[in-house]
Amino acid sequence: MPIVVLGLSHKTAPPEVRDRHAFPAERVTEALGALRDYVGVREAAIVATCNRLEIYADVSDFEVGVGELKDFLTTYRAMRVEDFDKYLYTMLGAEAVVQLFRVASGLDSMLIGEAEIVAQVKEAFAAAQSAGTMGPHLSRLFRTALRAGKRARTETSIGRDVVSLGAAAVELAARSIELRTATVVVIGAGRMGATVARHLAARGAANITIANRTASRARALAEEIGGVARPFADATALLAQADLAISAVGSGEYLVTAAGLREGMRARASRPLLIVDIAAPRDVEPAVASIEGVTLHELADLRNIVEENLGSRRAAIPDVESILESLTTDYMQWYQSRAAVPLIAGLRKRAEQIRAGEIEKLFARHPELDEQQRSAIVQTSISIINKLLHAPVTRLRESVAQTSDSADAANVLGKLFDLAGIEEQIERQFTASLAPPPF
Numbered sequence: 484m485p486i487v488v489l490g491l492s493h494k495t496a497p498p499e500v501r502d503r504h505a506f507p508a509e510r511v512t513e514a515l516g517a518l519r520d521y522v523g524v525r526e527a528a529i530v531a532t533c534n535r536l537e538i539y540a541d542v543s544d545f546e547v548g549v550g551e552l553k554d555f556l557t558t559y560r561a562m563r564v565e566d567f568d569k570y571l572y573t574m575l576g577a578e579a580v581v582q583l584f585r586v587a588s589g590l591d592s593m594l595i596g597e598a599e600i601v602a603q604v605k606e607a608f609a610a611a612q613s614a615g616t617m618g619p620h621l622s623r624l625f626r627t628a629l630r631a632g633k634r635a636r637t638e639t640s641i642g643r644d645v646v647s648l649g650a651a652a653v654e655l656a657a658r659s660i661e662l663r664t665a666t667v668v669v670i671g672a673g674r675m676g677a678t679v680a681r682h683l684a685a686r687g688a689a690n691i692t693i694a695n696r697t698a699s700r701a702r703a704l705a706e707e708i709g710g711v712a713r714p715f716a717d718a719t720a721l722l723a724q725a726d727l728a729i730s731a732v733g734s735g736e737y738l739v740t741a742a743g744l745r746e747g748m749r750a751r752a753s754r755p756l757l758i759v760d761i762a763a764p765r766d767v768e769p770a771v772a773s774i775e776g777v778t779l780h781e782l783a784d785l786r787n788i789v790e791e792n793l794g795s796r797r798a799a800i801p802d803v804e805s806i807l808e809s810l811t812t813d814y815m816q817w818y819q820s821r822a823a824v825p826l827i828a829g830l831r832k833r834a835e836q837i838r839a840g841e842i843e844k845l846f847a848r849h850p851e852l853d854e855q856q857r858s859a860i861v862q863t864s865i866s867i868i869n870k871l872l873h874a875p876v877t878r879l880r881e882s883v884a885q886t887s888d889s890a891d892a893a894n895v896l897g898k899l900f901d902l903a904g905i906e907e908q909i910e911r912q913f914t915a916s917l918a919p920p921p922f
Contacts (some may be wrong), residue, residue, distance in 0.1 A: 485545060485816070486620060489552045489571060490530075490537030493593050496570035498782065502764035504556075505735055506531035506607065515614035521551040523794060526618035528625065530586060530613035532603045533648075533675075533733060533763030534593050534782075541620040549573055570781060577815055582626060584807045587628040588635035593782070594789055596641035596796045599674060600726040601632040605736050615891050620818060629813050636805050639799040649678030649731070651785040652759045653686055656727050657776070659757055663687040665726040669710075670718050671739060672700045675731035675761060683729075684708040692725075694718045696732075723747025725756060733762035741770035748776050761785070827876050 490502065511529050518527045518538075526541035538555075542548020553571075574582050582591070587604045589596040608625040611617035617625070656662065668681045669687050672695035683691055689721065691710035695701035695719060701712035713721060718738060722728050723746075732738060739758070748756065750887035759780045760767040772779040842864055846857060 484572065485525075485542045485548065486539070486576060486579050486624065487542055487549055487552070488537050488539050488574045488582050489549060489556075490535060491570045491572070492535035492537070492591070493782075494579040494591075495572055498763070498765060500570055501534065501536070502735070504536050504778060505764045506536055507735060508610075509608070511610040512614045514559060515611055515616045517734045518552075518555055519616060521555060523547040526611075526621040527616040528585075528621055530604060530607045532600065535586070535591075537582075538584070539621060539624070541618060542556045545575055558707070561579050574769070577811060579754040580681050580814055581807060582794070583624060583628045585809060587632035588807060589632070589641060590635075590800065590803060590807075593594060593786070595793050596799070597647065598642055599647070600634070601636075602674075604628055604632065615631060617757075620821070623817065624814065627734075627810055628838065629812050631807055634801045634810075638806065639802040641803050645855075647678055647780070648761045648785060648789075649675055650682050651788045652679055652729050652731075652761045652780075653682040654788050655780055656729065656757060656759055657686060660726055662727075663689060665690065666724060667691045668694060668718070668721045668725045668728040670694050670728065670730040670766060671717075671732040671762070672697070672704045673731065676729075677704055679729050679731055679761070680704055680708050680710065680839070684710070692721055694721060714917075719747065720807050721903040722756065722758070723751060726754075726759045727759075729761065730766040731761050732766050733764055737768040739765065739771060744771055744777070745774055748774055748780045751776070753822045823875050829877065831872065834872055836866050838864050886903050 491500065493501070493845055496504075500556050502843060506529060506886070510533065511531055514529060515527055518524055518540075518788065523543050524540050525543060528539045528541065529539045538552055540549075540552060541549060583604075585591040587601060588597075592600055600649070604625065608617065608622075611621065611625075627785070655663075662683065663686075665688060667683055667690060669676055669683070669691060672693050676693070680693060681692060689709075691705075693701045693705045693710055693712050694715050694803055695712070696706075696715045698714065700714065701715075704710070705712040719740075720742060722739060728739075730738060739760075753776065757778050757780070758771065761782055763782065765781065767779060767781075769779070771777055842861060845860065846852065852860070
């Protein structure tokens with residue numbers, strides 16, 4: 484089965500590697516356009532989130548396809564060769580299918596059952612459609628994955644007991660400072676930044692400033708939570724006056740640098756500053772942690788807090804896996820049955836040739852038939868052919884669906900089924916159906 488996934492995630496790669504190979508959402512469509520130049524990659528989609536980069540592809544050949552995907556990463560993303568050996572994983576066939584279903588249902592997330600991943604998989608689907616790299620195989624795969632995510636959250640408790648990076652960041656901060664009296668800066672007003680701001684407001688933080696590149700979004704979020712919006716360029720200066728800063732942009736560049744923050748910290752004497760960076764790629768330069776008075780927490784520091792709230796979600800994992808197993812079986816059977824399509828098309832084409840030839844002979848023998856009679860005969864002949872084809876077509880589809888390796892299914896079936904014999908049988912039955920009754 485030539486569906487593959489090539490990727491790296493929080494399970495295989497440290498933050499600095501994930502940062503280096505993060506795909507900004509606005510560049511995914513462009514990247515997929517570059518993937519179209521690889522002849523071995525027939526369909527492709529990129530799932531890029533804060534903790535993963537995965538390329539799903541339908542390839543003409545496993546080894547050739549994976550080789551081209553790696554070549555794409557080395558050229559388009561300038562991924563170093565050593566990253567392949569240490570951090571990349573490759574999955575084939577059913578394993579790749581299960582992986583996307585696990586991603587969409589939240590089983591493969593740092594936060595089990597996270598709600599945001601469904602929207603991210605949907606965005607990956609839309610980007611591939613826009614780029615023209617979403618064909619029938621991946622289209623059905625992603626639609627099924629989205630169904631898996633929806634069923635996991637509606638039929639199990641995997642999405643209950645609200646747990647998010649934003650909530651965990653606020654909880655971590657609340658263990659160190661008094662939020663109600665703290666001066667707080669939230670950098671970023673996207674999905675994650677908005678989550679942070681709302682949790683801060685819910686915990687009683689009364690002095691919240693939102694800094695975001697898009698001023699209108701910053702103003703809207705500030706109005707919602709009773710905070711203040713400031714220009715994005717003021718972020719470092721705002722930190723010099725804050726007790727807490729939570730950053731959630733992930734633009735691929737350091738928004739807070741050690742050099743920029745050091746001067747501001749000198750002017751505030753012994754007043755400490757807590758920074759929580761939940762962006763991927765990271766927004767805050769790691770060297771900031773060496774500045775006196777600054778405490779820096781990153782994604783990895785949130786895990787303990789998240790672990791405390793994931794008990795009920797873990798209990799739901801077997802139920803989710805049962806759903807995924809059923810959907811995987813259905814998808815695999817459908818995918819493998821696609822190998823019968825050329826055979827079925829050829830059989831239908833031959834049957835149509837037989838039908839048309841026999842009808843032509845019939846009309847030649849009976850020139851007295853008018854147009855209405857001829858039309859009725861044609862319609863009847865089509866109905867007869869469809870009925871004659873039903874049994875062999877069903878057998879073809881069922882046999883391919885039960886074949887363990889669909890790569891050679893067409894060849895196997897060509898030998899297994901006597902297609903010439905089926906055609907002869909159809910011709911005899913069709914001719915008999917059109918023959919005049921004996922007198």
